[in-house]
Amino acid sequence: xxxxTVVCNTCGNDSVLxxxxxxxxGKQWVLQNVFDDAxxxxxxxxxxxxxxxxxxxxxxxxxxxxxxxxxINEFLNEVIK
Ligand SMILES: [Zn+2]
Numbered sequence: 001x002x003x004x005t006v007v008c009n010t011c012g013n014d015s016v017l018x019x020x021x022x023x024x025x026g027k028q029w030v031l032q033n034v035f036d037d038a039x040x041x042x043x044x045x046x047x048x049x050x051x052x053x054x055x056x057x058x059x060x061x062x063x064x065x066x067x068x069x070x071x072i073n074e075f076l077n078e079v080i081k
Contacts, residue, residue, distance in 0.1 A: 002053050008040040009048045015041035016049045 006016045019037040022029040040047035 002055060005052050005054050006049050007052050008043060009050055011040065011042050013040065013042040016047065017041065 005014050007014050008016050017039045019035040019039075020031060021033045021035075023032040024030075038047050038049050039045070040049075
Protein backbone atom coordinates (compact mmCIF):
# COMPACT_ATOMS: atom_id res chain seq x y z
CA UNK A 1 0.00 0.00 0.00
CA UNK A 2 1.36 3.39 -1.00
CA UNK A 3 1.51 6.43 1.24
CA UNK A 4 2.25 9.95 0.11
CA THR A 5 4.65 12.26 1.89
CA VAL A 6 5.48 15.92 1.31
CA VAL A 7 9.14 16.87 0.95
CA CYS A 8 10.92 20.24 0.82
CA ASN A 9 12.35 20.89 -2.67
CA THR A 10 15.46 22.46 -1.14
CA CYS A 11 16.58 19.96 1.51
CA GLY A 12 14.37 16.93 0.83
CA ASN A 13 13.12 16.77 4.43
CA ASP A 14 9.45 16.09 5.20
CA SER A 15 9.15 18.76 7.93
CA VAL A 16 6.97 20.97 5.72
CA LEU A 17 4.17 23.13 7.17
CA UNK A 18 1.44 25.01 5.30
CA UNK A 19 -0.24 28.30 6.16
CA UNK A 20 -3.84 27.69 7.17
CA UNK A 21 -6.91 29.16 8.80
CA UNK A 22 -8.88 27.38 11.47
CA UNK A 23 -12.33 28.29 12.78
CA UNK A 24 -13.75 27.82 16.29
CA UNK A 25 -16.73 25.44 16.15
CA GLY A 26 -17.79 25.82 19.80
CA LYS A 27 -15.52 23.04 21.06
CA GLN A 28 -12.27 23.16 19.13
CA TRP A 29 -10.39 24.80 16.26
CA VAL A 30 -11.29 23.10 12.97
CA LEU A 31 -9.17 23.40 9.83
CA GLN A 32 -10.99 25.69 7.41
CA ASN A 33 -8.59 26.53 4.60
CA VAL A 34 -5.01 25.65 3.61
CA PHE A 35 -3.02 28.20 1.63
CA ASP A 36 -0.23 27.85 -0.93
CA ASP A 37 2.60 29.21 1.22
CA ALA A 38 4.74 26.53 2.81
CA UNK A 39 7.44 26.61 5.46
CA UNK A 40 10.25 24.11 6.00
CA UNK A 41 11.27 23.60 9.64
CA UNK A 42 14.67 22.23 8.57
CA UNK A 43 15.52 25.17 6.24
CA UNK A 44 13.79 27.54 8.71
CA UNK A 45 12.13 29.44 5.89
CA UNK A 46 9.61 29.49 3.06
CA UNK A 47 9.91 26.58 0.66
CA UNK A 48 8.38 24.89 -2.32
CA UNK A 49 7.52 21.22 -1.93
CA UNK A 50 6.66 18.07 -3.83
CA UNK A 51 4.46 15.08 -3.10
CA UNK A 52 6.39 11.82 -3.02
CA UNK A 53 4.91 8.34 -3.03
CA UNK A 54 6.46 5.95 -0.50
CA UNK A 55 5.62 2.39 0.50
CA UNK A 56 4.78 1.41 4.07
CA UNK A 57 8.18 -0.17 4.63
CA UNK A 58 10.04 2.99 3.59
CA UNK A 59 7.73 5.04 5.82
CA UNK A 60 8.67 2.81 8.75
CA UNK A 61 12.40 3.18 8.02
CA UNK A 62 12.07 6.96 7.70
CA UNK A 63 10.29 7.11 11.08
CA UNK A 64 12.98 5.20 12.90
CA UNK A 65 15.72 7.31 11.30
CA UNK A 66 18.65 5.51 12.94
CA UNK A 67 17.83 1.96 11.83
CA UNK A 68 19.05 0.98 8.37
CA UNK A 69 17.00 -1.07 5.93
CA UNK A 70 19.59 -3.87 6.28
CA UNK A 71 19.05 -4.00 10.05
CA ILE A 72 15.31 -4.26 9.56
CA ASN A 73 15.71 -6.94 6.87
CA GLU A 74 17.90 -8.96 9.27
CA PHE A 75 15.29 -8.55 11.99
CA LEU A 76 12.47 -9.62 9.65
CA ASN A 77 14.48 -12.66 8.51
CA GLU A 78 14.93 -13.68 12.16
CA VAL A 79 11.18 -13.36 12.78
CA ILE A 80 10.31 -15.43 9.69
CA LYS A 81 12.63 -18.33 10.67
ZN1 LIG B 1 13.93 22.34 3.65
